[in-house]
Amino acid sequence: MEPPLGAAGSPLADPRLAEVAIVRLRVGLGDLLCTVPALRSLRRARPDVRVTLVTWAEMEPLVRRMSRYVDALLPFPGYPGIPERPVDGPGLAAFLGTAPRFDLAVQAYGDSGAAREVTERLVRRACGFGPEGGVPGEIGTGEVGPGDGGGWWLPYPRSAHEIWRHLLLVRHLGVPLPPDPARPEFPELxxxxxxxxxxxxxxxxxxxxxxxxxxxxxxxxxxxxxxxxxxxxxxxxxxxxxxxxxxxxxxxxxxxxxxxxxxxxxxxxxxxxxxxxxxxxxxxxxxxxxxxxxxxxxxxxxxxxxxxxxxxxxxxxxxxxxxxxxxxxxxxxxxxxxxxxxxxxxxxxxxxxxxxxxxxxxxxxxxx
Incomplete structure (x- = not known):
């Protein structure tokens, strides 16, 4: 049995982390722009961690703009219960085979059981947004997998602005927020x-x-x-x-x-x-x-x-x-x-x- 993650058990504060997947299965420009402040806070706190954004392939031009905070894009092939696009069956099998490269996966889609399934199938250590009205869960063993109820699952903060939903998530997972954390950005090239x-x-x-x-x-x-x-x-x-x-x-x-x-x-x-x-x-x-x-x-x-x-x-x-x-x-x-x-x-x-x-x-x- 592994010890708790990090000094206080916070997943993103774990000094052993090297590869993190952020599962953000959205196709909207606004959705991804609202994620940038949280990704910036993560990079500021953990510049040593390689961050992969899991989202749709068509978002690649926007993800390139986020290169200060995102190291790679893992194209998402769709999954039952994720409504944005039809499921690419053969692509899904290949996608799930990438799981060993990540130490941690963060469900940043929203209040979605399907998104949690995707996240937990990617990696043994999973955390992120949980059902609204739920109770925050804590990692006690490091052994987080499908159906075991473990993980740092933040009840989805539905009443907050979209930017703050994601800032609250990374803070809950161990990332301190800097001054003016909600500032959006889109670099001009x-x-x-x-x-x-x-x-x-x-x-x-x-x-x-x-x-x-x-x-x-x-x-x-x-x-x-x-x-x-x-x-x-x-x-x-x-x-x-x-x-x-x-x-x-x-x-x-x-x-x-x-x-x-x-x-x-x-x-x-x-x-x-x-x-x-x-x-x-x-x-x-x-x-x-x-x-x-x-x-x-x-x-x-x-x-x-x-x-x-x-x-x-x-x-x-x-x-x-x-x-x-x-x-x-x-x-x-x-x-x-x-x-x-x-x-x-x-x-x-x-x-x-x-x-x-x-x-x-x-x-x-x-x-x-």
Missing amino acids: PADRRGLARLARWHGLRPGRYAVVHPGATSASRRWPAERFAAVADGLVARGLRVLIGGVAAESALAAEVRAAMRGPATDLTGRTDLGTYAALLRRAALLVCADTGVAHLAAVTGTPSVTVFLSGDPRRWSYGGGRHLVARSGVGCSPCPHLTCPIDFRCATRLPVSAVLERVDALPRLL
Whole structure:
């Protein structure tokens, strides 16, 4: 029988650790950006530990941006009960065969029994988020495996902001938090600045003189109607700002719908920037108006004043404060909710008027 981990049994404080897997099975930009402060705290406390982030292969460009805190990406092939992507059966067997390389695996997905199964199948020492309302467990033997009830399992702190959920997790597992632990980050690279310079030449962009409108979001329940985003965009034009419509290529039809509903001019950049160039574009924008999606987290990183339209999403979990990042929402009784598509009358969207969003715009600090 092995002794307890670390001087006080804390898994991430164990001086014997060499290889740690962080199991973060998310596909959202915001999800991974909100994990960075916890990873930064871990690196600061344990620069000797090699950290592997377990997530989907498509997140590799973003994981590269996290290279100061993450040493490797282990592509996740899916698992029954993890809803983001279908399961790659042959890939799953190979994935589980990587387990011996890790000394510890941390379940950082959320309140999910399936994610705990993945974590425990990766390695004998497993810990991380447990069921909300559960009792924190402690490692007493170091022998942690499927079904034995061991491990440092933190009851999922559902009422906390997403950044703090992960900070609380690493603190619970033995990582001291530095001053200002929740500061998000997304490093700007030379290629980002070159990409922005090309956009600025092609479209005549001037820093601080344009606003970005980003109407898209992954789920329909987080997308405000296109005609309302168009009316907000017209309001920005009336306030002397040039309007740029942003988004990924899959949101091109939505952007065209917004543009067609506008009375004033707008430049559609949907699908015409990579992530780094888009962040650089935001960093020099006067403001952003967006749906509850990953670009809102980029604005928090870049310091761009922003208004985020919250519908089904929970602003307690995903919004930022300080007067620079404001929330627009109707506050109906059924919001927030877990539905990807509204099963009733989408009242959280229809009861949020354009005027309320523009009032929030006018309350922002302006960079003109």
